[in-house]
Amino acid sequence: MKIDLSNKTALVTGGSKGIGKGIAKALSEAGALVFICSRDLDEMEKTIGEISAETGNKLKAVQADVTSQEDIDNLIETVTSHSGGIDILVNNVGGIGQMVPFEEFDAEDYLSLYDLNVVSMIRVIKAVIPGMKAKGWGRIINLSSENGLQPYPDMIPYNLTKAAIINLSKGLSKLYGRDNILINTVSPAFIYTPLVEDMLSGQARAKGITMENAQREFLEQNRPGIELGRPGTIEEVGAAVAFLASEQASFITGTNLRVDGGSVATI
Numbered sequence: 001m002k003i004d005l006s007n008k009t010a011l012v013t014g015g016s017k018g019i020g021k022g023i024a025k026a027l028s029e030a031g032a033l034v035f036i037c038s039r040d041l042d043e044m045e046k047t048i049g050e051i052s053a054e055t056g057n058k059l060k061a062v063q064a065d066v067t068s069q070e071d072i073d074n075l076i077e078t079v080t081s082h083s084g085g086i087d088i089l090v091n092n093v094g095g096i097g098q099m100v101p102f103e104e105f106d107a108e109d110y111l112s113l114y115d116l117n118v119v120s121m122i123r124v125i126k127a128v129i130p131g132m133k134a135k136g137w138g139r140i141i142n143l144s145s146e147n148g149l150q151p152y153p154d155m156i157p158y159n160l161t162k163a164a165i166i167n168l169s170k171g172l173s174k175l176y177g178r179d180n181i182l183i184n185t186v187s188p189a190f191i192y193t194p195l196v197e198d199m200l201s202g203q204a205r206a207k208g209i210t211m212e213n214a215q216r217e218f219l220e221q222n223r224p225g226i227e228l229g230r231p232g233t234i235e236e237v238g239a240a241v242a243f244l245a246s247e248q249a250s251f252i253t254g255t256n257l258r259v260d261g262g263s264v265a266t267i
Helices: 018-029 041-055 069-081 107-135 156-179 194-207 211-222 234-245
Strands: 009-013 033-038 059-063 088-091 138-143 181-188 256-259
Touching (some): 107 181, 138 234, 156 181, 181 234, 194 211
Parallel strands (some): 009 088, 181 256
C-alpha cells in the first residue's frame, strides 16, 4: 500500500523536533507539501533542511506560538498564500507540565497547561475549518497520549488535557463528517524521542549502568503494560498519522488510534 499525498498541503504544529519532526518527515515522504511551525526558527530551519535532504521534497517553516491568536492568524495566512490552502492539519504542540505532587499543582497551572495542550488545538482547528469546508476535503489529526485513557497518578494535569483532546476530536468528527473533514486522534505511549534519550542517558550515568539497562529498568518500573517491551519510535507515530491523512483512511473518522505497544489495558 503506497500512501500518496503529492497534491496535498500539510501543516504540522510543533514540527521541529521529536514526534512532530517524525510526522513532518512521514508526510513529506508521502509527497505532501509540508509546513511546520514552532517558536524556534533556527531549530525549524535545521529540521526542514534535514528532512528535505532525506525525502527530496521541500518543506517550509513558519515561526508561530499557537497560544497566540495573532500568531495563528498569521500562520494560516502565510501557509495559504504559499499553497492552495491547508488540506491536512496535525496538531502536535503540547507539554507535560510540572512533575510535582497533586497538592502542589495550582489551579492556574492547570489553566496554563490546558491552554497549551487543548485550547491551542481549538484555535488552529477553527482557523482551518473554513478552507477545508470550501474544498470539501480535509484531514485533522490531533496528538493525544495513552494518558488520555490510562491516567498515571503522577501526571494528573497532563492526563486531563489528553483525555480532553480525545473527546474534542470525537465531537468534531460528528460535526464535520458531512463536510468530508475527517478528524481523528493518535495516542502514542512511551516514544523514544531525543528528550527520552536524554532522560535515560542521565539515569544510566547516575546509576552507572548501560543505556539498555536504564531503558529496561524504566519500562519495568514505569510502563510495565507495554507488551512489546520497548519504546515506540517517532517513525511509527509518523506512519500512523500519514495513514490517517491519506485516502486509504477515507472511511475512518472519530477514532483514537493508539500507537502504544499494547500499553493501554482497556478495550
